[in-house]
Amino acid sequence: MMQTIAGRPPGSNELDTSGEARLYFAMRHFWHPVMSSADLGDEPAAATLLGERLVLARLDGAPRCFPDLCVHRGSALSMGWIEDGQLRCRYHGWTYGPDGVCTSIPARFGGVIPNRARIRSYLAAERYGLVWVCHRPSLTGVPEVAGGGGQGARRPGTGRPGRSGCRPQKGGDR
Amino acid sequence: VTRNQLDEAGERLLYAGLRRYWHPVMLADELSDAPRAVTLLGGRVVVVRLGGTVVALRDLCIHRGSALSVGKVIDGDKLQCAYHGWTYDQEGRCLRIPARPGMSIPAKARVQRYDAAEHVGLIWVCLEGPPAMPLPEFPEYGDPAYHVIRIPTYDWRCGAARRLENFVDVAHLPFLHEGVLGDPRRPEVPRYQVTRDANTLKFAAGLEVQPGNPYKRDDQDSSELVPREPIHYTIQMPFTVHLAQPLPDGKRYTLFMTACPVTEKLTRTFSFGGRNYDKDPGRDAEYVDYQHVILEQDRMVVETQRPEELPVDLAAELHIGQVDRASVDYRKWLAEIARSARQQDRKAPQTAAR
Numbered sequence: 001m002m003q004t005i006a007g008r009p010p011g012s013n014e015l016d017t018s019g020e021a022r023l024y025f026a027m028r029h030f031w032h033p034v035m036s037s038a039d040l041g042d043e044p045a046a047a048t049l050l051g052e053r054l055v056l057a058r059l060d061g062a063p064r065c066f067p068d069l070c071v072h073r074g075s076a077l078s079m080g081w082i083e084d085g086q087l088r089c090r091y092h093g094w095t096y097g098p099d100g101v102c103t104s105i106p107a108r109f110g111g112v113i114p115n116r117a118r119i120r121s122y123l124a125a126e127r128y129g130l131v132w133v134c135h136r137p138s139l140t141g142v143p144e145v146a147g148g149g150g151q152g153a154r155r156p157g158t159g160r161p162g163r164s165g166c167r168p169q170k171g172g173d174r
Numbered sequence: 175v176t177r178n179q180l181d182e183a184g185e186r187l188l189y190a191g192l193r194r195y196w197h198p199v200m201l202a203d204e205l206s207d208a209p210r211a212v213t214l215l216g217g218r219v220v221v222v223r224l225g226g227t228v229v230a231l232r233d234l235c236i237h238r239g240s241a242l243s244v245g246k247v248i249d250g251d252k253l254q255c256a257y258h259g260w261t262y263d264q265e266g267r268c269l270r271i272p273a274r275p276g277m278s279i280p281a282k283a284r285v286q287r288y289d290a291a292e293h294v295g296l297i298w299v300c301l302e303g304p305p306a307m308p309l310p311e312f313p314e315y316g317d318p319a320y321h322v323i324r325i326p327t328y329d330w331r332c333g334a335a336r337r338l339e340n341f342v343d344v345a346h347l348p349f350l351h352e353g354v355l356g357d358p359r360r361p362e363v364p365r366y367q368v369t370r371d372a373n374t375l376k377f378a379a380g381l382e383v384q385p386g387n388p389y390k391r392d393d394q395d396s397s398e399l400v401p402r403e404p405i406h407y408t409i410q411m412p413f414t415v416h417l418a419q420p421l422p423d424g425k426r427y428t429l430f431m432t433a434c435p436v437t438e439k440l441t442r443t444f445s446f447g448g449r450n451y452d453k454d455p456g457r458d459a460e461y462v463d464y465q466h467v468i469l470e471q472d473r474m475v476v477e478t479q480r481p482e483e484l485p486v487d488l489a490a491e492l493h494i495g496q497v498d499r500a501s502v503d504y505r506k507w508l509a510e511i512a513r514s515a516r517q518q519d520r521k522a523p524q525t526a527a528r
Contacts, residue, residue: 053480069480071492073339076478091475093349093361106361107345107497116492 024050028135031142034065037129044087046078049133053078056124056131057087059098065124065133066100071117181487184512188486189215189438191515193301195412196289196309198432198444199230200297201327209253211243214299216437218243219288221297224264225251230290230299231266236283295324296432296444306514307373310410312430314448320428321453325445325465331477334413334435335484335508337443340476341415341431342407342504344379345497350471356381357399363497366404370503373411377500380404407500411507425451439482486512 027050034047034054044057046068053068055078066087068076075091082088086095086103094117095104102117123134127142192215199212199221209222211233218233220243231253233241240257248254252269254261259272260283268283289303294312314320330337340346345363348356366379383399406418413433420426431445447461485491486509493502 068478072494073491074479074481075475076480079475079478089349091350092345093358105494105497106348106358107363108494109362111495114492114494 029137029139031123031125031132031134031138031140033130034133035131037126037131040131042082044078044080044082046076047133050135052135054122054133055087056133057082059085059087062098063124063126063131064098064100065122065131066096066119067122069119070094071102071119077119181485181490184486184509185438185483187515187519188508188512189435190519191511192412192435194303194306194515195511196291196298196300196305196307197413198296198434199299201324201444202292202295202297205297207247207250209243209245209247211241212299213436215301215435217301219299219301220253221290221299222247222253224253227264228290228292228297229253229264230288230297231262232286232288234285235260236268236285237271242285294430295446307411310373310414310416310432312416312446314428315430315446317448319450320448321450321455322446322448323455323458323461325429325447325462327442327444328469328473329436329440329442330473331439331482332441332479333438333481333483334433334441335504336476336479336482337433337441338409338413338415339484339501339504340472341417342409342500344381344405345494346475347381347384350475351468353385354468354471356384360399364404365496366499368499368503370507375409375411375500375503375507376407378404378406379500409500409504412511421451425449484508 032049034049035045035056039045040056040058040063042058044055047054047056053076054065055068055076056063056065058064059082066077068078070077070089070091072089072094073091075089077087077089077096080088080090083095086097088095093104093106094102096119097103100119100121102113105113105117123138125132125142128145132142197214199214199219200210204210205221205223205228207223209220212219212221218241219230220233220241221228221230223229224247231242233243235242235255235257237255237260238257240255242253242255242262245254245256248261252261252263259270260268261270262285263269266285266287268279271277271279271283289300289305291298291309293309294315298309315322345361348358348361352358360381360383362382363379364382366377368375368377380402382401384402386398386400403420406420408416410416413435415429415431417429417431418426419428426449428448429445430448431443434442434444436442447465449461484505486505488502488505488509
C-alpha cells in the first residue's frame with residue numbers, strides 16, 4: 001500500500017509546507033543576486049527577494065539595501081530619490097543615510113530625530129556585474145566564480161568591466 | 175518582513191465595526207430603473223429603486239445563490255431574480271415563486287435587506303443598522319452661493335483609511351506635490367489643534383506658503399511662494415472629509431470626498447468640488463484636470479503603502495509629535511470602532527461569523 005503524507009491520499013507530489021517555510025527562512029543567511037549592476041544607477045530601484053520588497057540605492061558609492069518601507073507610513077522608498085548621499089522618501093521627504101538611520105524629518109521645525117526612525121539595512125555587495133543581497137549575517141561569501149571575477153570582472157556579453165566589487169558592509173540586520 | 179506589522183485580529187474587528195456605519199456605494203444619478211451590483215466591505219450588494227425608494231439587498235437569491243443584480247424590476251416595485259423568477263419586495267420578502275404558483279411562500283424565502291439612503295448625490299448603504307452615525311454633511315451641496323462639480327470617481331488599491339489619511343495629510347504636500355501644493359524648501363507644518371465632537375474630527379492646518387495660485391493650474395512661475403491660509407478639515411467618521419480652503423476676497427474652495435471600503439484593500443472614492451467664485455461651468459474642466467494631477471501623484475505613493483490597510487495599532491508606524499496629530503487621533507477613533515465591535519461580538523456571538 002502506498003504511503004501517505006500526514007494522512008492525505010497519494011496523488012501529486014506532496015509539499016511539506018512548514019519544511020519549505022524553514023528552508024526559505026534559512027535562505028536569508030545566503031547571498032542572492034537581485035539585479036544587474038547596470039540596472040542600479042542614480043535612482044533607487046525596487047527588487048523582491050524571498051517574498052520581501054527591497055529597495056536598492058547607491059549611497060556613498062556602494063550599493064545599499066533596505067526593506068522597501070518607510071518607517072513613518074509604510075510607503076515604498078523605491079518611489080523616492082537619492083539626494084546628497086541619502087535616500088529620500090517621496091511621500092513626506094524623510095531621508096535615510098547609508099546605515100538606514102533617518103537623518104531628516106522635514107515637516108518639523110528642527111528637533112531630535114526619534115531613535116525608532118530608522119530602517120534595517122541588509123548586506124549588499126556588487127560582484128560579476130550583479131548586485132547581491134543577504135538578509136542576515138551571511139554563512140558564506142558571494143559565490144566564487146573560477147578565474148576570479150571580483151574587482152574588474154567583465155560582465156558576460158558586454159566586454160565592459162563591471163563596477164568594482166565592494167565588501168559587504170558590517171552592522172546590518174538590526 | 176514585507177510590511178509594517180498589522181494586527182490582523184484588530185483589523186477584522188474594525189471591519190466588523192464598519193458594518194454599522196453608512197458608506198457611499200454609487201452616484202445617485204447612475205441608479206436608474208435597473209438593479210445595480212456594488213461591493214461593500216467585501217460583500218456583494220444589489221441596489222435598486224423600488225416604488226420610488228432606494229433599496230439595498232444582499233445580492234444573492236435565497237434559492238440558488240444567483241445575483242439578483244442581473245434580475246429586473248417588475249411592476250416598478252419588485253425585484254425579480256433572472257434565474258427562476260423569484261420575486262422580492264422592498265423588504266426582501268419573496269412574494270412569488272413562479273414554478274409553484276399555488277404554494278404558500280416559506281418565511282425563510284427572503285433576502286437580507288440593508289439600510290439605504292440617497293443623500294448629496296450619492297447612494298449610501300449601512301450593512302448593520304441602525305447606523306452608528308448620521309449621514310455626513312456637505313453644506314455647499316444645493317447651496318445657490320456655490321457651484322458644485324463632480325470629480326470623476328476613482329479606485330485605488332489601498333484601504334479606505336489609507337485613502338482618507340492621505341487626503342487630510344498636510345506634511346506630504348511639499349514633496350509629493352512639489353510645485354503644485356507645496357515647496358520642499360518650506361516643508362514645516364505649523365502646530366494645529368484637533369477638535370473631536372460626536373461624529374467628527376476638525377482641524378485647521380496647512381503650510382505657511384505654497385506655490386503660485388492654489389486650486390488653479392496656470393502659467394505662473396511655480397517657484398514663487400505665496401502665503402496661504404490654513405485649510406479647514408472636517409473628518410466625518412469613518413471615511414468622509416469636508417475641506418474648505420479660504421482664499422482672498424471672501425472666495426472659498428471646498429472639497430467633499432467620501433471613500434467606499436469596497437474591500438479591505440480596494441477603495442472607491444466619490445468627490446465633489448464646490449466654489450463660490452469663477453462659477454462659469456465652462457471653467458469646470460480646468461478644476462477637474464487640476465484634481466486629476468494631484469490625485470495621480472497621491473495614488474502613485476499610496477498604492478505602495480504596506481500594509482494596504484491602515485494599521486489600527488498605533489505602534490505599527492511612527493508618528494511625529496504635532497505633525498501627525500490628526501492622523502493619530504483618527505487612528506485612535508478607528509481603534510474605538512474596532513473595540514466596540516468586540517463588545518458587540520460578546521453580546522451577540524451568532525453575528526460574528528458574517
